[in-house]
Structures are given as C-alpha cells and as structure tokens.
Amino acid sequence: MEKYNFKVIEKKWQNSWEKNKVFKTKSNIKKKKFFCLEMFPYPSGKIHMGHVRNYTIGDVLARYKTLKGFNVLHPMGWDSFGMPAENAARENNLDPKDWTESNIEVMKKQLKELGISIDWEREISTCSSDYYKHQQKLFLDLYDKGLVYRKENYVNWDPIDKTVLANEQVIDGKGWRSGAVVERKKLNQWFFNISKFSDELLDGLNSLNEWPNKVKIMQKNWIGKSFGCEINFKIEGNSEIKEIKCFTTRPDTLFGFSFFSCFS
Numbered sequence: 001m002e003k004y005n006f007k008v009i010e011k012k013w014q015n016s017w018e019k020n021k022v023f024k025t026k027s028n029i030k031k032k033k034f035f036c037l038e039m040f041p042y043p044s045g046k047i048h049m050g051h052v053r054n055y056t057i058g059d060v061l062a063r064y065k066t067l068k069g070f071n072v073l074h075p076m077g078w079d080s081f082g083m084p085a086e087n088a089a090r091e092n093n094l095d096p097k098d099w100t101e102s103n104i105e106v107m108k109k110q111l112k113e114l115g116i117s118i119d120w121e122r123e124i125s126t127c128s129s130d131y132y133k134h135q136q137k138l139f140l141d142l143y144d145k146g147l148v149y150r151k152e153n154y155v156n157w158d159p160i161d162k163t164v165l166a167n168e169q170v171i172d173g174k175g176w177r178s179g180a181v182v183e184r185k186k187l188n189q190w191f192f193n194i195s196k197f198s199d200e201l202l203d204g205l206n207s208l209n210e211w212p213n214k215v216k217i218m219q220k221n222w223i224g225k226s227f228g229c230e231i232n233f234k235i236e237g238n239s240e241i242k243e244i245k246c247f248t249t250r251p252d253t254l255f256g257f258s259f260f261s262c263f264s
Contacts, residue, residue, distance in 0.1 A: 014115050023074065023117045031071035036062040040079040040126070043103040047110040059116045066117070075122035076111070078104050083161055083177065085127075100127060147193045157185035164189075198225045233260070 017023060038058040041051055062074040080100050089096040104125060111118065124131050142148045156165040160178035164187070169176045194201075201223050205216050228249035235241050246260060 010113075010115060014112065017115075017117075018112075023119050024121060025071065025073040025119050028071045031069060034062075034065040034070040034072045036065070036072060036074045040077040041107065042079045042082055042084065043100055043107055043125075044084055045103040045106060047107050047114075051107075051111075052114065055111065055114070055116050062117050072117075073122070074118055075124075076108075076118045076120065077124040078107075078126065080104065080125045080127040083163060087161075097127070100125075142192070147196070148190060149193060150188060150190050152186055153189050153191075154184050155187050155189065157183045157187075159183055194223075198223050 036058055038054050041047075058074070062072050066072045078100075085096040085100050088094060088099050092099075108120075108123075112120075126132060139148065156167065156170050157163075158165050158175040158178055158180055160180040161175060165175055165182060170182050173182060174180060175182055202220065202225060205211075205219055208216065226247075226249050228247055229251050230245050230247050231251065231254065232243045232245050234243050248254065
C-alpha cells in the first residue's frame, strides 16, 4: 500500500485552491446565501488546538453548505486590540503594531496549512484604521442619537494591568490575567443606553425557537428588566445626604421592612 504523504498532497491541493480562488465568494443571486463566521482569534502568535477545533467545525459546515448548492461566505478576522499586545510591547520594548502584525502573518500561514476554506480576500483586523474608522463613525452616530452617554460609576480596577475588568474577569477577588487584588474605583465611563430597547430585545427572544432555553434565560437576566417603582427615603442626621432613592419590585411590602443597605 502506498504511504499517504500529507506534506506533498495537501500542499498540492492547497496551492490549487489558492491559485484558482476556490473559496472566493462571488455574487450569485440564483443561489441561497450562507454566512459562516467563527469567533475571531486574538493574534497571540500561534494557533493552538482550541483554534483547530473551532475552525475545523466552521470549515465542515461551510463546505457542507457549498456542496448543498449555497453561495457561502466564509471570512476571517483578527480580534487584535487587547492587553497582551500592550504587555508584550512593554516587556520586550516592541512596537505593538509590529508585534501584532507579525503574529497575524504566522497564524494566517498556519490556518492556510490546515486547508480551511476561508475567503482571505475578506480578511479584516480590528486594530486596522480601515476597520475601526467604521466603529468610530457608528459610535458618533449613536452619540448623536442620545444612545451613548458618560457618567461616573464604580468599576473593577486591576492595578497591575491598569484596566477595567468585567465582573466575569474577576475570580475570587483577583484579576483573571494578572492575579492582582481588584480594587473598587470610581471612574468616568461611557455607557450604551440599551435600556431603551429592553422591550424589543425581550420580545425578540420569543421568536428564537431554535435557541436553547437556558441561553434565553441568561439573555433575559442580562437585559434585567424589572417592574416596580422608585421610592425616596429621607435620611436624618446626615448633612451631606438628604435622601436615598430605592427601587423595589414589591412596594406593597415596604411597611413591614426593618432595614435596607446601600452598596457603592
């Protein structure tokens, strides 16, 4: 039996695919459209087995839909803004732009060697001005419509990475990356006024029949809409704070309460 020489055979066909633009998406109104997009990788420098698993699953789906006659768009992008680039630049005295772009080239070469059916002509990188200029314009559009605002609020502050962390990034009171004890700090922050769309978001969940119920419950909890009212409690013996506003979903039980606490 002839031995399968994967280095020769796979390289031959990968070169053929690239030369003939087999995975290039063309406009074809006669075919059904299918958009296959996996999560963008962070360009840390090397592809790991998690990447291989993720993009193999997407590749199987994209190829299956192609064989079923769909006009498939299977692009790739790089989630290239983040702390690792800044940390690497500080530690190694490198330009973060050069470090990131070099990593992208290495990882792109590795993905091509896997033979993933990606249309590389649709490649984007989130740290490229050609990409983030559109984000900036979208942000300004939202700001002009009153959907973005700024206010002071308490945040989780990592004193080592010097950045704000989401609650999910705080593990046992410490930053998930640095391991430093997280501080509560009041900063001026930008917020999206998504509460204006809470009804529309909640109603939309009812039409997602193929979503797992536990995911829809998570989304409902994240939207966090509650019915109730706000009540002002007058404060005695404090010259600075005259009253505290409290939200409750059960105003009918207030006559029986014995205390309330405030969290800053």
